[in-house]
Amino acid sequence: RKEVEQDPGPFNVPEGATVAFNCTYSNSASQSFFWYRQDCRKEPKLLMSVYSSGNEDGRFTAQLNRASQYISLLIRDSKLSDSATYLCVIRTGFQKLVFGTGTRLLVSP
Amino acid sequence: DTGVSQDPRHKITKRGQNVTFRCDPISEHNRLYWYRQTLGQGPEFLTYFQNEAQLEKSRLLSDRFSAERPKGSFSTLEIQRTEQGDSAMYLCASSLAPGTVNTEAFFGQGTRLTVV
Numbered sequence: 001r002k003e004v005e006q007d008p009g010p011f012n013v014p015e016g017a018t019v020a021f022n023c024t025y026s027n028s029a030s031q032s033f034f035w036y037r038q039d040c041r042k043e044p045k046l047l048m049s050v051y052s053s054g055n056e057d058g059r060f061t062a063q064l065n066r067a068s069q070y071i072s073l074l075i076r077d078s079k080l081s082d083s084a085t086y087l088c089v090i091r092t093g094f095q096k097l098v099f100g101t102g103t104r105l106l107v108s109p
Numbered sequence: 110d111t112g113v114s115q116d117p118r119h120k121i122t123k124r125g126q127n128v129t130f131r132c133d134p135i136s137e138h139n140r141l142y143w144y145r146q147t148l149g150q151g152p153e154f155l156t157y158f159q160n161e162a163q164l165e166k167s168r169l170l171s172d173r174f175s176a177e178r179p180k181g182s183f184s185t186l187e188i189q190r191t192e193q194g195d196s197a198m199y200l201c202a203s204s205l206a207p208g209t210v211n212t213e214a215f216f217g218q219g220t221r222l223t224v225v
Contacts, residue, residue, distance in 0.1 A: 096157050097202075098122055
C-alpha cells in the first residue's frame, strides 16, 4: 500500500461549485500534514498546513481525521484560477516529506 | 530573492554524460530535500539533509546518484552516466527541522533534465 494515496481525477467542476478532495495515509504515526498546489510545469507551492482541529483560509478548508487516516481539502466558490493539481503531503515524526500523486482540478466557465 | 533557488533551470545532456545540479535553500532552513518528478506523478523522494548530514537516501536511487551538502548550506545533486530514464524535473526544497513551529517546505523552481 502506498504511504499516501489520492484520487488523480481530474475533477471537472463549474465556476462557483464546491469541491472536496480526500487523501489517505497508511502510517498512523504521521504527524504533519500539508496541502500543496502545483500548476502545470511549475514547482509545488504550499497551500495550507492541516491542523488537528481543522483550519480554514478563505475559500479553503482543510481537515484531518486521524481515526480514519485521511485529510481533506474543501474548496468553496471555485474560481477558474483554482485549476491546478493539489498534492497531499505527510511527514511521520522527524522523517522526510512524502507526497501523493496529486489530484487534478479543472474549473470551467 | 530569499526563496529556494536552483541552477540550472534546464539541462539537456547526451546519454552517458554526468550532470550536476545546485540548490541554494532559504538561509535559515536546516533541512534540504531533493525530489524527482515526472509528468502526471507527484514528487518522488530522492534524499534529504539536516545541516550537512545526509539522513536518508531513497532505496530506489541507484549508485549513479549522489548528493552533498558540505557546509550545511547549498547542496549539489550529481547524476553519473545519465540514462534516458533520468529525464525528469529535479526539485529541491528546504524547511526548518521538525520540532520547530513552522516546518513547511518551500520549493525551488526545479531543474528540468532531458537526456537525449
